[in-house]
Amino acid sequence: MVISREPVALAQPFEADRDALSPNRNLTPLTTALDSDGRLTVAGCALSDLARTYGTPLYVLDEATLRGTCSAYREALAKHYPGEALALYASKANSSLAITALVAAEGLGLDAVSAGELLTALQGGMPAERIVLHGNNKSREELALAAERGVTVVADNWRDLELLAELAPGLAEPVRLMLRFTPGIECHTHEYIRTGHLDSKFGFDPDQLEGVLQHLTGCPWARLTGLHAHIGSQIFELQPHRDLAGVMADALALARSMGHPVVDLNVGGGLGIRYVASDDPPSIDGWVSTVAGAVVAACQERGLALPRLLCEPGRSLVATAGVTVYAIGSRKDIPGLRTYLSVDGGMSDNPRPITYQSQYTAVLADRPTAEASETVTVAGKHCESGDVLLKDVSLPPATSGDVLAVFATGAYNASMSSNYNRIPRPAAVLVHDGVADLVQRREQPEDLLRYDVLPARLRSVG
Ligand code: LLP
Secondary structure, eight states, rough: OOBSSOOOOOOSSOOOTTTTOGGGGSOOTTTEEBTTTEEEEEEEEEHHHHHHHSSSSSSEEEHHHHHHHHHHHHHHHHHHSOOOEEEEEGGGGGGHHHHHHHHHHHEEEEEOOOOHHHHHHHHTTTGGGEEEESSOOOOOHHHHHHHHHHOOEEEHHHHHHHHHHHHHOOOOSOEEEEEEOOOOOOOOSOGBOOSSSEEEEEEEEGGGGHHHHHHHHTTTEEEEEEOOOOOBBSSSOOOOHHHHHHHHHHHHHHHHHOOOOOOEEOOOOOOOOSSTTTTTOOHHHHHHHHHHHHHHHHHHHHHHOOEEEEEEHHHHHHHTTTEEEEEEEEEETTTTTTEEEEEEEETEEEEEHHOOOOOEEEEEEOOEEEEEOEEEEEESSSOOTTOEEEEEEEEEEOOOTOEEOOOOOOSSSSOOOOOOOOOOEEEEEETTTTTTEEOOOOOOOOGGTTTOOGGGGGGGGO
């Protein structure tokens, strides 16, 4: 297979801003190219070949792009922050053994929010000392697992502290704790993914902070290592992140003045990515430079020794590395109204359009540069009218059997997938150097029956 290494001139004008250092500003994985037949390839693998080999829908993840975003964060933190710094991958964006292993190998840490994400991280080889456990309603079992394994617990509320105090007598070491508080910062993103404003279920209210810090001075089982706040997700503005630095530095000054040797300042995640051509997010370098500069300035103003700077990128680390490949099936033309093309997946593998009205970009995998002369709506196969992946988008005329590639699906797709309509979850492959590694097996319909129990009295007798 001959691969052109030139940036691919796809039919839509979304390749103009290709910037190797900022994968979050691209729409396609960094290794996207055309083969000699004009087919779309990622890491040297033709997407339609992958579809044939692994079936559809298929999540394709480009290793080079994922490693590229990891190194973009690592390098930007080293360049812009004079103290120690570490990016923790927010694994809610896409949690798997393979992604964990890659992120760990790239030297990042990880944020988990459940026993499931925590086990995946530990089994994927992430060192416990680089993991933090979040959650606004952690179970006793989740807290015990974290505390026993030496994972840092981000205390979100009084109940976390009560449960940990109960577990403490059985623990060999004091629990490493961070305190999460709501910083009272508004930002412009979908209301479901805003978390920094005061009316949020996450974290201590800022007014509670002093009381909590006071309480912890009398808890020998706890070692308060850090403070945490997160303002939201898919954010394009930089100002809220600057404002956050000041609010967090005030909290840091307070905690240290009360005798807590706080070393970590964790500013959360939130950097947006490009889903459609008109999206214009800051680059990873630009975001880190702003955040790091604001933290340094805020600490200097207050005469504080620089903390270790932690951040928790999720979407901007994995989204652009992912492409979902579907087979087009039926077509419905409603003259004068709309043409529906239906694919063999939909809201169960990508619930973002129906949940947040999110927009995506797609091409035909084998004719990515053909003139996009039709306006179509790409629908999923679920029994729900709102199961639409792309509304009124331009595509070349497509027929049943054509393979559709949807870009920037690496974050919050697999991790938010469901079995609605008892549809099995897709397989996932990691592509690199012309090779695809299966990293998630395709669910089978029988798998969905594994946890069903039919009581004996309901079994039919004849
Ligand atoms: N840290 C904390 C505490 C978080 O709650 C989140 C995201 C992150 C970090 C990572 O944020 P990111 O860098 O990915 O923006 N399901 C939604 C997104 C929910 C985000 C939840 N928290 C979506 O599909 O847009």
